[in-house]
Amino acid sequence: ETGVTQSPTHLIKTRGQQVTLRCSSQSGHNTVSWYQQALGQGPQFIFQYYREEENGRGNFPPRFSGLQFPNYSSELNVNALELDDSALYLCASSTAGSGTEAFFGQGTRLTVV
Amino acid sequence: AQSVTQLDSQVPVFEEAPVELRCNYSSSVSVYLFWYVQYPNQGLQLLLKYLSGSTLVKGINGFEAEFNKSQTSFHLRKPSVHISDTAEYFCAVSRDYGGSQGNLIFGKGTKLSVKP
Numbered sequence: 001e002t003g004v005t006q007s008p009t010h011l012i013k014t015r016g017q018q019v020t021l022r023c024s025s026q027s028g029h030n031t032v033s034w035y036q037q038a039l040g041q042g043p044q045f046i047f048q049y050y051r052e053e054e055n056g057r058g059n060f061p062p063r064f065s066g067l068q069f070p071n072y073s074s075e076l077n078v079n080a081l082e083l084d085d086s087a088l089y090l091c092a093s094s095t096a097g098s099g100t101e102a103f104f105g106q107g108t109r110l111t112v113v
Numbered sequence: 114a115q116s117v118t119q120l121d122s123q124v125p126v127f128e129e130a131p132v133e134l135r136c137n138y139s140s141s142v143s144v145y146l147f148w149y150v151q152y153p154n155q156g157l158q159l160l161l162k163y164l165s166g167s168t169l170v171k172g173i174n175g176f177e178a179e180f181n182k183s184q185t186s187f188h189l190r191k192p193s194v195h196i197s198d199t200a201e202y203f204c205a206v207s208r209d210y211g212g213s214q215g216n217l218i219f220g221k222g223t224k225l226s227v228k229p
Contacts, residue, residue: 033216043217104156
């Protein structure tokens with residue numbers, strides 16, 4: 001067991017709504033990354049948080065935003081949901097530093113209808 | 114810019130046969146390469162990683178990969194597969210200098226299907 005937990009596991013939302021996904025990082029990890037995995041695709045990097053600050057962002061619009069809390073857990077918020085936002089959202093926690101391993105949660109399956 | 118290409122979207126193979134899953138990368142900076150496995154309805158699990166040193170890297174579950182700088186490849190191999198190896202496999206390169214795995218570029222994945 002990796003120790004990274006995500007909630008909820010499944011979610012159905014309507015186009016235009018907002019959604020919040022949650023991630024509890026593994027004990028001792030101070031870095032959380034979020035990825036979007038569309039059906040049949042590899043995961044795509046959304047952004048990373050290190051010690052509560054955004055520390056890198058992929059090619060995603062501003063309606064994708066995040067937070068990291070003092071206990072290093074994290075939220076991913078998506079506003080104005082679009083049908084193409086339907087995907088598996090993966091959270092990965094790690095420590096900063098060379099070659100450190102990231103541990104992935106099981107993901108949240110978001111369906112936008 | 115860095116990118117990863119997995120040359121086969123699906124690989125069917127019989128149980129106890131050898132398998133090779135191909136991965137090519139492009140990067141203008143130092144390369145840190147990884148293979149992950151994803152079982153149905155689960156997250157990603159690290160199989161192995163190349164950061165530096167020996168070009169032959171051994172991972173979990175009997176998998177190994179060879180880093181080939183001249184061919185910009187990082188192919189994954191297993192000499193004898195089991196039914197339980199049926200899963201999707203992702204090759205990835207780290208965006209970060211130093212090779213931390215929090216910021217990865219993934220390939221599109223290869224679905225390995227092991228038949229009895």
